[in-house]
Amino acid sequence: MDARHFVTLNDFTPAELARLVARGGELKRLHAEGQPWRPLVGKTLAMVFQLSSTRTRVAFEAGMHQLGGHAIFLNPADSQLGRGEPVADTARVLAGMVDAVMIRALQHDVVTGFAAVSSIPVINGMTARFHPCQLLADMQTFAELRGPIQGRVVAFIGDGYNMCHSYINAARQFGFRLRIATPPTHRPDADVLAAADCARLVETPAEAVENADLVVTDVWSSLGQDDEAQARKRAFAGYQVTPTLLDGAKPEALFMHCLPAHRGEEVSADLFDDPRSVVFTEAGNRLHSQKALLEFLLGAEP
Ligand code: CP
Numbered sequence: 001m002d003a004r005h006f007v008t009l010n011d012f013t014p015a016e017l018a019r020l021v022a023r024g025g026e027l028k029r030l031h032a033e034g035q036p037w038r039p040l041v042g043k044t045l046a047m048v049f050q051l052s053s054t055r056t057r058v059a060f061e062a063g064m065h066q067l068g069g070h071a072i073f074l075n076p077a078d079s080q081l082g083r084g085e086p087v088a089d090t091a092r093v094l095a096g097m098v099d100a101v102m103i104r105a106l107q108h109d110v111v112t113g114f115a116a117v118s119s120i121p122v123i124n125g126m127t128a129r130f131h132p133c134q135l136l137a138d139m140q141t142f143a144e145l146r147g148p149i150q151g152r153v154v155a156f157i158g159d160g161y162n163m164c165h166s167y168i169n170a171a172r173q174f175g176f177r178l179r180i181a182t183p184p185t186h187r188p189d190a191d192v193l194a195a196a197d198c199a200r201l202v203e204t205p206a207e208a209v210e211n212a213d214l215v216v217t218d219v220w221s222s223l224g225q226d227d228e229a230q231a232r233k234r235a236f237a238g239y240q241v242t243p244t245l246l247d248g249a250k251p252e253a254l255f256m257h258c259l260p261a262h263r264g265e266e267v268s269a270d271l272f273d274d275p276r277s278v279v280f281t282e283a284g285n286r287l288h289s290q291k292a293l294l295e296f297l298l299g300a301e302p
Pocket of ligand 1: 055259
């Protein structure tokens with residue numbers, strides 16, 4: 001059978017995604033109870049990072065260890081990928097040595113190209129287009145704290161970039177309504193938006209958050225955009241998420257941010273102290289949701 005890949009949320013069915021979210025919760029409970037669960041003994045994950053990471057790397061590395069397997073960290077400086085070895089050659093070599101590959105790359109086609117020729121599962125660890133692993137953690141966090149997200153209202157404020165794109169995919173796959181408030185110059189890609197009837201652009205952050213169940217933002221300058229930082233600060237003025245903005249959402253609304261954050265830019269300095277903010281629970285759930293993903297892709301579900 002051909003390997004399954006996780007390049008976007010659309011690679012899995014809604015039922016598979018729901019199962020992964022539930023399984024992430026089960027793995028979190030097992031971990032908290034100190035119950036060992038090591039179905040990946042003898043398995044190896046190669047992690048190719050062309051961009052820096054804290055959460056994604058640690059979650060995959062710790063996750064493989066906890067599941068009984070092993071993870072190998074590769075960055076361009078330490079591998080022949082950085083000296084021009086073709087992605088297809090690398091994919092064939094890795095497939096002969098490891099059981100799955102995770103790739104973080106700015107160019108989305110690096111990951112799709114890898115997956116197209118890989119006989120082992122390929123996981124998108126974030127590209128300029130999508131960040132599906134983060135959405136698994138976000139959906140697990142909402143389910144854990146508020147129950148099913150199906151039929152709920154989610155507000156995305158800020159840059160119509162990879163996190164926004166993945167929220168658009170998630171709206172369709174998990175069945176929630178998504179309102180997106182971005183500056184006109186930083187809207188999500190039209191093809192991504194067009195694929196989800198349940199996601200729509202709105203004029204202002206206040207309109208987006210009205211009676212929302214979940215409010216989400218991301219940094220104004222993502223990895224690879226540091227030289228645009230000043231122009232972006234001007235473009236995103238008025239798009240900061242604050243406790244006052246959250247007051248327009250439902251009283252029980254949650255706030256999420258994939259981190260790292262820039263306090264004083266996309267979030268006010270006090271937002272993470274607000275009880276509606278669950279950003280550190282969300283970050284911690286990267287571990288459990290990625291363990292569920294590894295289990296699934298490596299055929300190790302109980
Ligand atoms: N949210 C996220 O992907 O964090 P890292 O960049 O630290 O992996």
